[in-house]
Amino acid sequence: MTRLSIVIIGRNEGTRLIRCLESLPKDVPAVYVDSGSTDDSLSEAKNRGLVTVSLDLSRPFSAARARNAGVAALQNAGIASDYIQFLDGDCTFENGWLKAGLDTLDNDSTIALVTGWRREINPDASIYNAISQVEWHRPAGDILACSGDLMVRRKVFDSVGQFNPDVIAAEDDEFCVRIGKAGWRLVRLPQAMSVHDANMFHFSEWWRRAVRSGHGFAQVGHLHEDYFRRERLRVAIYGAVLPTLAIFFWFTFPWLICLVLAAYLWSFAKSTLGLLREGLQPKSAAHQAVFLVISKFPNIIGMARFYIRHLMRRNINIIEYK
Numbered sequence: 001m002t003r004l005s006i007v008i009i010g011r012n013e014g015t016r017l018i019r020c021l022e023s024l025p026k027d028v029p030a031v032y033v034d035s036g037s038t039d040d041s042l043s044e045a046k047n048r049g050l051v052t053v054s055l056d057l058s059r060p061f062s063a064a065r066a067r068n069a070g071v072a073a074l075q076n077a078g079i080a081s082d083y084i085q086f087l088d089g090d091c092t093f094e095n096g097w098l099k100a101g102l103d104t105l106d107n108d109s110t111i112a113l114v115t116g117w118r119r120e121i122n123p124d125a126s127i128y129n130a131i132s133q134v135e136w137h138r139p140a141g142d143i144l145a146c147s148g149d150l151m152v153r154r155k156v157f158d159s160v161g162q163f164n165p166d167v168i169a170a171e172d173d174e175f176c177v178r179i180g181k182a183g184w185r186l187v188r189l190p191q192a193m194s195v196h197d198a199n200m201f202h203f204s205e206w207w208r209r210a211v212r213s214g215h216g217f218a219q220v221g222h223l224h225e226d227y228f229r230r231e232r233l234r235v236a237i238y239g240a241v242l243p244t245l246a247i248f249f250w251f252t253f254p255w256l257i258c259l260v261l262a263a264y265l266w267s268f269a270k271s272t273l274g275l276l277r278e279g280l281q282p283k284s285a286a287h288q289a290v291f292l293v294i295s296k297f298p299n300i301i302g303m304a305r306f307y308i309r310h311l312m313r314r315n316i317n318i319i320e321y322k
Helices: 015-022 041-047 063-076 097-107 127-136 154-159 171-181 203-223 229-251 254-277 282-294 296-311
Strands: 002-010 030-034 051-054 081-088 091-093 111-120 150-153 185-196
Touching: 002 015, 002 063, 002 097, 015 041, 015 091, 030 041, 030 063, 041 051, 051 063, 063 081, 063 171, 081 091, 081 097, 081 154, 097 111, 097 150, 097 185, 111 127, 111 171, 127 203, 127 282, 150 154, 171 185, 171 203, 203 229, 203 296, 229 254, 229 296, 254 282, 282 296
Parallel strands: 002 030, 002 081, 030 051, 111 185
Antiparallel strands: 081 150, 091 185, 111 150
């Protein structure tokens, strides 16, 4: 049995996948799982000696389904490991991360999962890339959840039931919640882990990503009522209640719309101050806060999509944003 194996997932990542594959260590077995790419992703992975999987198009794609398929492919290839490192195809490894993660899991049997710091490859290229950069950098220490770039004990991965393939957004949060409920610790190390390429340059891409986040708030919250509770409440207030009040006031007491606007200004000010305390420069904090306020509108659309689909028992398909 080897100490580590790597699962990479992707869909039409192009040169980003090539950078990802080039960042892999040569002595660690890896599998690439493709979700219906129309580019050369599969051939690029095969040419580098990776085990490859092309997901069946007859079932809805999801990152969770792809990661599970990657682990199954490793098993089918006779590759057993103590730990599994997951990496998205638009990311590359930072030097030193794999050793840091392995050492932590080797030295503390109470920890099931470790992650590190992700950063954007080009945060200054667009305001949307800059937003992602801020989202990725979170305090180190014990955590409740993390993004899909993570290293986990194989026995824990199996014991909690792997990723839930029906969760199409925030599937990593949902996976982490189950690990925490099983009594394990999850830790973010103060260590550079991966470089991400958001490659977002259009408002429409950011909007779809925010719709996807709202869907994740609702779906994961449906499965784990105590999780994303504050996020769902904020989205409901700023994305639905306040706009409804504004429409009502417009036809009854127009001057009361000022109270609705004041609520949004208060949210903007509170977000800005919080970001300033995290160390952001005033201009960056203000930009980030504006989009945090605006995000409640696409978030509520995503939440509504989940609840409607759930009530009507419709299939829930992946929401792509780029």
